[in-house]
Amino acid sequence: MRTPALVSTVLAVGALLTPVAEADRPVWFTSWAQSQQHLAPVTLHDQSMRMITHLSQGGSAVRIRVQNTFGKTPLTIDRTTVALSAGGAAVDGTRDVTFEGRRSVTIPAGGEMWSDRTTLVSTPGADLAVSMHVAGDVVPGRHESAFRDNYLTPSGAGDKTTDKGGAFTEKVQSTYVVSAVDVVNPRLRGTVVPFGSSVVDGVGSTNCGPGCTEIGTNKRWTDVLARRIVASGGPQFAVANAGISGTTSAVCPRTPAPFVGLDAMTRLERDVLALHGVTDVIYYYGTNDLANGCTAAEIVASYRAVFERLRKDGIAVHVTPITPRPGYSDQNNVDRHAVNDFVKRGGDCSDACATVQDFDQVLEDPIRPNAVNPRYDTGDGVHANITGQQAIADYIALETLV
Numbered sequence: 283m284r285t286p287a288l289v290s291t292v293l294a295v296g297a298l299l300t301p302v303a304e305a306d307r308p309v310w311f312t313s314w315a316q317s318q319q320h321l322a323p324v325t326l327h328d329q330s331m332r333m334i335t336h337l338s339q340g341g342s343a344v345r346i347r348v349q350n351t352f353g354k355t356p357l358t359i360d361r362t363t364v365a366l367s368a369g370g371a372a373v374d375g376t377r378d379v380t381f382e383g384r385r386s387v388t389i390p391a392g393g394e395m396w397s398d399r400t401t402l403v404s405t406p407g408a409d410l411a412v413s414m415h416v417a418g419d420v421v422p423g424r425h426e427s428a429f430r431d432n433y434l435t436p437s438g439a440g441d442k443t444t445d446k447g448g449a450f451t452e453k454v455q456s457t458y459v460v461s462a463v464d465v466v467n468p469r470l471r472g473t474v475v476p477f478g479s480s481v482v483d484g485v486g487s488t489n490c491g492p493g494c495t496e497i498g499t500n501k502r503w504t505d506v507l508a509r510r511i512v513a514s515g516g517p518q519f520a521v522a523n524a525g526i527s528g529t530t531s532a533v534c535p536r537t538p539a540p541f542v543g544l545d546a547m548t549r550l551e552r553d554v555l556a557l558h559g560v561t562d563v564i565y566y567y568g569t570n571d572l573a574n575g576c577t578a579a580e581i582v583a584s585y586r587a588v589f590e591r592l593r594k595d596g597i598a599v600h601v602t603p604i605t606p607r608p609g610y611s612d613q614n615n616v617d618r619h620a621v622n623d624f625v626k627r628g629g630d631c632s633d634a635c636a637t638v639q640d641f642d643q644v645l646e647d648p649i650r651p652n653a654v655n656p657r658y659d660t661g662d663g664v665h666a667n668i669t670g671q672q673a674i675a676d677y678i679a680l681e682t683l684v
Contacts, residue, residue, distance in 0.1 A: 310345070311470045311559035313337040314410070315462040315522035316425035317552075318351045319529075319544060322458060326422060330415045330442040332371050332433040332450050333460050336500050338508035338521040340404035341465030345397045346379065346412055349461045350389040351552065352423050358388045359459070360417045363443040364400055367409035371433040372447035376413065377402055394461075394552075404465060406512040407500075412460045413443040422458040427527060429484050430498035432457060455497070462522065464558050472561025473520040474511075474683060475554050476504045477546070481605070481641075482525025482566050486665035501668045506675035514680055519561070524553045531567035532584035534576040541570075546588050555595060561684045563592055564639060568604035568621060569664065578620035585624070589634040598684045599635035601625050603642040608653045608663040615652055637682045644677050645670060 314335045344364060350357040362385075365373035380398045381387035389395050404410060416422075433450035435442045442449040476482045484502035488495050508521040530537055531546040546567055554563060565588070571581045589599050603622035610618065622642065625631050629638055645666060647653040654663055658670025666674060 309466045309468045310464045311339065311341075311467060311473045311520045312462050312522040312557035313339045313341070313465045313520045315475075315524055315553075315557060316428065316457045317524050317526050317549065318349050318423045318461050319425055319526045320423070320540065321352050322422050322424040322456060324421070326416050326420045326434070327437045328417055328440055329437055330413055330435045330439065330445070330449070331422070331458050332411050332413045333457050334367055334430060334432055334498075335410045335412060335460065335463050336505070337404055337406065337408045337410055337463065337465065338505075339406050339465060339467055339470055339512070339518065340408055341467035342403055343399050343401045343466040344404065344410065345399055345464045346460050347394055347396050347462040348387070348389060348414070348459050349394040349423055350391060351394065353389075353391045353421065356388050356390050357420055357422070357459075358386065358416065358418060359414050360386050361415045361441055361443050362387075362397065363413045364402060365411045365413070366402070366404065367411045368447070370431070370447065371411075371450035373411050374446075376444045396464075399466070407509065410463060412463070414459060415441040415443050417441075424456040424458050425461065425526075426456050427483060427485065428455050428457045429488055429502070431455060462557060465520070469518055470559065471517045471519055472684060473522050473557060473559040474507070474562040474564065475522050475524050475557060475560055476507075476564040476566060477524045477554055478566035479525060479529045479570050480527035481569070481665060482523065483527045484523070484525065485527055486660040486667050487671050489660045489665075489667040491667070496668070501671055503666070503671040503674035506672055507678060510675060511680060516680060517683075519683060520559065522557055524557075528570060530571045530574060530576065531588070532571050532576045532580045534571065534574050534580060536575040538574070546584060547591070550588060550591060554592075560597055562598045562600060564678075565589075565599055565601045565635070566641065568618070569607055572604065572610060572614045572618055573607070576617075578617040581617070581621050582624050585621075585631070586634060589631065593634075599631070600637045600639050600682065601631050601635045602639045605642050605645050606647070606652050606654055610652065636684075639678055641674050641677065644673050
């Protein structure tokens with residue numbers, strides 16, 4: 283089990299856990315994450331990046347994970363700083379980040395590196411600016427949809443990692459290189475990792491109605507869940523989003539080429555188990571599986587394999603049924619209901635998970651149960667708008683978390 287920090291509470295399954303000594307609890311918890319999914323279509327040259335990461339919980343220190351997962355050659359970051367964001371690209375003061383005591387770090391192709399501890403006090407909901415300078419030519423890995431502005435200096439601008447913000451004149455809406463931020467906070471009980479495809483990633487969370495878009499307001503259902511936890515006054519958890527749009531739970535013959543190798547089992551170690559303090563996973567997969575022709579049997583087999591791996595590490599699994607999608611064929615809907623029967627049978631995924639989070643019930647149109655409620659629909663029939671994101675987050679009973 284990766285996270286021995288247990289609290290004295292009654293789980294949904296009724297087991298009473300014994301508290302452990304404060305000194306035995308882990309102090310590092312992943313407070314923010316955005317999973318790498320492919321290389322960015324750019325080459326950086328002697329430039330600085332400023333990536334804004336939204337912390338679900340604060341602490342007394344931070345460390346960051348940088349990745350070169352999809353790189354074909356080593357990636358050298360010559361300098362990294364962190365600072366609390368003052369809005370946009372602006373910061374008030376920066377602190378240097380080291381890797382094994384060195385300012386420069388080279389990440390091998392396919393590799394990753396966690397930084398050393400950097401003392402920096404942060405609060406829940408704080409925006410942490412991670413600035414990185416690359417002196418050479420670099421093709422960075424990225425998470426495609428940040429749903430906020432991130433910032434670059436012009437090519438050839440040099441090291442601007444300590445700049446107050448004016449040097450960062452270019453905007454991107456992806457997150458480059460940095461993929462997770464940990465905080466030191468022994469008061470936290472664990473990290474909750476929502477794991478899935480676009481509805482986890484946050485597609486729809488910028489949609490505030492026809493002709494209305496909000497960028498950088500952190501209204502994914504996972505962000506709302508984090509704020510609910512903070513405001514609850516109960517046991518405190520970090521929330522680290524591990525969604526990647528377009529991905530599937532299973533590996534199916536019709537999986538589009540860009541998503542091959544990004545199925546749930548393939549990325550489980552990198553995007554979930556490698557995070558810190560993980561106690562709970564909210565598993566929200568299946569819509570793309572059906573759209574790509576996966577059968578119910580293939581999807582359920584992938585669920586079982588992932589759940590078994592998570593349970594082996596003592597991580598509680600909370601599963602949502604596959605939500606409606608109007609483009610499904612009749613066979614897709616037969617398969618959807620077969621998977622959902624497995625998920626809901628006995629309310630415990632046939633002994634494979636701790637709870638069922640019935641987001642299908644939240645989002646479905648009461649008149650057309652194979653469609654999304656118009657009040658929550660972005661207009662594409664698949665994704666939840668800001669109102670729907672709030673409804674999903676509000677459905678989760680906090681006491682079901684470990």
